Amino acid sequence: xxxxxxxxxxxxxxxxxxxxxxxxxxxxxxxxxxxxxxxxxxxxxxxxxxxxxxxxxxxxxxxxxxxxxxxxxxxxxxxxxxxxxxxxxxxxxxxxxxxxxxxxxxxxxxxxxxxxxx
Amino acid sequence: xxxxxxxxxxxxxxxxxxxxxxxxxxxxxxxxxxxxxxxxxxxxxxxxxxxxxxxxxxxxxxxxxxxxxxxxxxxxxxxxxxxxxxxxxxxxx
Amino acid sequence: xxxxxxxxxxxxxxxxxxxxxxxxxxxxxxxxxxxxxxxxxxxxxxxxxxxxxxxxxxxxxxxxxxxxxxxxxxxxxxxxxxxxxxxxxxxxxxxxxxxxxxxxxxxxxxxxxxxxxxxxxxxxxxxxxxxxxxxxxxxxxxxxxxxxxxxxxxxxxxxxx
Numbered sequence: 001x002x003x004x005x006x007x008x009x010x011x012x013x014x015x016x017x018x019x020x021x022x023x024x025x026x027x028x029x030x031x032x033x034x035x036x037x038x039x040x041x042x043x044x045x046x047x048x049x050x051x052x053x054x055x056x057x058x059x060x061x062x063x064x065x066x067x068x069x070x071x072x073x074x075x076x077x078x079x080x081x082x083x084x085x086x087x088x089x090x091x092x093x094x095x096x097x098x099x100x101x102x103x104x105x106x107x108x109x110x111x112x113x114x115x116x117x118x
Numbered sequence: 119x120x121x122x123x124x125x126x127x128x129x130x131x132x133x134x135x136x137x138x139x140x141x142x143x144x145x146x147x148x149x150x151x152x153x154x155x156x157x158x159x160x161x162x163x164x165x166x167x168x169x170x171x172x173x174x175x176x177x178x179x180x181x182x183x184x185x186x187x188x189x190x191x192x193x194x195x196x197x198x199x200x201x202x203x204x205x206x207x208x209x210x211x
Numbered sequence: 212x213x214x215x216x217x218x219x220x221x222x223x224x225x226x227x228x229x230x231x232x233x234x235x236x237x238x239x240x241x242x243x244x245x246x247x248x249x250x251x252x253x254x255x256x257x258x259x260x261x262x263x264x265x266x267x268x269x270x271x272x273x274x275x276x277x278x279x280x281x282x283x284x285x286x287x288x289x290x291x292x293x294x295x296x297x298x299x300x301x302x303x304x305x306x307x308x309x310x311x312x313x314x315x316x317x318x319x320x321x322x323x324x325x326x327x328x329x330x331x332x333x334x335x336x337x338x339x340x341x342x343x344x345x346x347x348x349x350x351x352x353x354x355x356x357x358x359x360x361x362x363x364x365x366x367x368x369x370x371x372x
Contacts, residue, residue, distance in 0.1 A: 025290065031294075032289070040331075044347045047326060048286055088325035095332070
């Protein structure tokens with residue numbers, strides 16, 4: 001356990017800024033999930049949180065624990081590595097599934113005169 | 119002073135991430151189609167993982183790290199399974 | 212390579228992951244991690260994965276740098292699209308003929324394109340080499356085919372083929 005007061009100001013302020021930036025990016029991505037009109041646009045939204053948003057929060061965590069415990073704490077890299085590899089795979093599979101379902105229903109989004117509206 | 123700013127950032131970050139989870143949950147409930155719900159669930163998992171990491175900073179233990187890693191793993195496996203199901207579940211009609 | 216160490220790169224990666232996960236360099240973890248990283252590739256060999264040949268590994272850091280720069284830039288671009296929805300935004304599909312044929316290279320390109328906000332991989336036809344991606348905002352009139360070719364495909368061909 002360590003308390004918030006254990007951190008010197010030069011480390012606490014970047015940690016605070018990184019947490020705010022990361023969570024703002026994640027929220028922006030989730031808002032995109034609500035605002036975009038078609039599925040193919042919505043796929044882009046969560047990647048905000050899974051790339052730079054996650055990066056900011058992981059950096060904040062690494063900085064906080066490394067300074068607070070005066071030893072390098074870098075196992076957050078594992079989460080970063082893992083999410084960076086897996087998110088594209090899930091989104092790819094999901095887009096493939098959607099393409100397949102759209103074609104099953106006879107409206108191929110790749111036909112130029114048949115753009116999906118919903 | 120800096121501790122107060124950090125505490126404020128932690129609370130604000132948790133609120134923002136909780137709002138992001140609400141938005142993802144809304145997409146799960148609203149749909150309109152199955153793939154939108156799966157996408158919403160993937161986003162829900164991701165934001166839950168980030169929220170756990172921020173909790174970890176707030177409580178000062180690295181215990182939350184393991185929980186976040188487990189959520190990340192589970193989110194990947196379950197989303198892949200559901201995407202696979204969407205692709206193959208309807209083949210036999 | 213040899214019988215007991217078929218893929219030294221995978222073994223080394225597994226050992227690094229194990230030590231990172233346990234946050235220690237103690238002899239016990241080194242020993243346990245070494246055993247695991249020797250057993251992992253033996254199981255991998257059963258799956259009959261095509262061997263990975265890197266022609267020029269030296270280009271990997273450059274590819275990573277390009278990817279991170281593009282990722283950060285497009286994060287802000289997509290955030291702007293979400294927060295201030297421009298009326299003239301035009302999403303759409305783009306067809307790109309690819310000269311990249313290596314399966315590992317294609318997998319890396321798919322991950323890069325999908326992980327970058329604003330573009331996602333939709334489909335690829337191995338017979339014709341035609342790739343389809345979805346772009347969130349086409350209104351800026353960039354030549355996406357030339358962009359992907361210049362920024363990624365050149366480096367990927369250099370690394371994998």
